[in-house]
Amino acid sequence: MQFLVIGIGRFGKAVAETLAEAGHDVVAVDENEEAVMEVEAVVSQALVMDATNERALRTLGIKDFDAVIVATSQDIESSLLITMLVKELGAKKIIAKTSAPLQAKVLKRLGADLVIYPERDMGQRVAQILTSPRIFEFIELSPEYSLVEIVAPEAFVGKTIKETDARAKYGVNIIGIRRRVPEMSEEGKVTYREETIITPSAEEEIASGDLLIVIAKDEDIEALKKL
Amino acid sequence: MGTEDLLEEAKFELLAGRYENAEKFLMKVLEQEPKNIDALFSLGVLYEITHRDSKALECFNKVLEISPDHKEAREHAENLSEL
Numbered sequence: 428m429q430f431l432v433i434g435i436g437r438f439g440k441a442v443a444e445t446l447a448e449a450g451h452d453v454v455a456v457d458e459n460e461e462a463v464m465e466v467e468a469v470v471s472q473a474l475v476m477d478a479t480n481e482r483a484l485r486t487l488g489i490k491d492f493d494a495v496i497v498a499t500s501q502d503i504e505s506s507l508l509i510t511m512l513v514k515e516l517g518a519k520k521i522i523a524k525t526s527a528p529l530q531a532k533v534l535k536r537l538g539a540d541l542v543i544y545p546e547r548d549m550g551q552r553v554a555q556i557l558t559s560p561r562i563f564e565f566i567e568l569s570p571e572y573s574l575v576e577i578v579a580p581e582a583f584v585g586k587t588i589k590e591t592d593a594r595a596k597y598g599v600n601i602i603g604i605r606r607r608v609p610e611m612s613e614e615g616k617v618t619y620r621e622e623t624i625i626t627p628s629a630e631e632e633i634a635s636g637d638l639l640i641v642i643a644k645d646e647d648i649e650a651l652k653k654l
Numbered sequence: 655m656g657t658e659d660l661l662e663e664a665k666f667e668l669l670a671g672r673y674e675n676a677e678k679f680l681m682k683v684l685e686q687e688p689k690n691i692d693a694l695f696s697l698g699v700l701y702e703i704t705h706r707d708s709k710a711l712e713c714f715n716k717v718l719e720i721s722p723d724h725k726e727a728r729e730h731a732e733n734l735s736e737l
Contacts, residue, residue, distance in 0.1 A: 578704075607702065607703040609668050609669050609671065609699070611665070611669065616692075616695065616726060617665055617695070617696045617699045618699060618726075619699060619702070619703050635671065635704060636703045636704040638705065
């Protein structure tokens with residue numbers, strides 16, 4: 428796939444590098460030469476460009492990209508203008524970064540298909556992890572539901588998923604298990620390997636230390652934390 | 655039981671997934687030899703497996719205090735320091 432990333436700050440750089448490392452064609456654009464130089468070895472093409480300049484944007488062939496990522500939210504006006512321009516130039520899909528709900532509304536009106544709040548999402552994640560020692564990951568899926576990685580409650584250990592009756596009793600869907608399996612290294616030291624079981628069978632027994640990957644309503648997750 | 659035997663029992667229990675037993679054996683080793691690197695490291699791994707990360711980090715840091723060149727302890731400690 429082909430992606431255009433406009434704005435190579437921390438967020439844009441991470442997106443560009445991750446996409447490029449996954450084998451996609453990535454064109455990265457920023458008006459700052461240093462930022463461009465940081466990614467040029469990794470992406471397909473890195474350009475120093477003022478993306479608020481419509482003529483310059485036209486030269487990129489916006490319609491050819493599967494998605495355009497507008498990651499310039501430090502400067503709100505530029506972010507809005509660039510989103511509007513790439514929409515007018517025929518971008519198939521626009522993903523825009525923001526840190527403010529009001530800006531998000533405007534970005535959507537101007538054509539952004541998806542608005543991302545990395546600071547808010549990371550803030551929520553960090554807060555959840557800090558205040559819940561048994562939670563190792565937290566992703567909000569919708570206002571009601573979240574995907575959570577949680578240490579298996581004692582009440583579940585030694586039981587099969589079927590025996591826990593997790594869905595009926597607790598309203599949680601166990602969609603995966605992350606397990607650390609102890610083993611001995613060649614030097615005789617104890618170590619472990621990570622195993623991830625996605626969509627485990629109902630007969631899968633939950634072991635002590637398992638991280639359960641669950642999707643549930645937030646109130647059900649709170650109840651699960653107390654088990 | 656000597657510390658070597660206790661350690662062996664601890665590792666056997668740990669590999670079998672009987673973490674409570676393994677922890678008891680390791681604690682007995684450390685009562686007798688508080689600076690036993692093998693026991694401290696194994697206890698750190700046990701805590702890591704059971705997601706008691708702050709206790710795991712304490713163990714690996716103790717190993718590093720005694721043996722700053724302990725490569726595996728350093729790797730585990732660095733991994734645990736990342737959120």
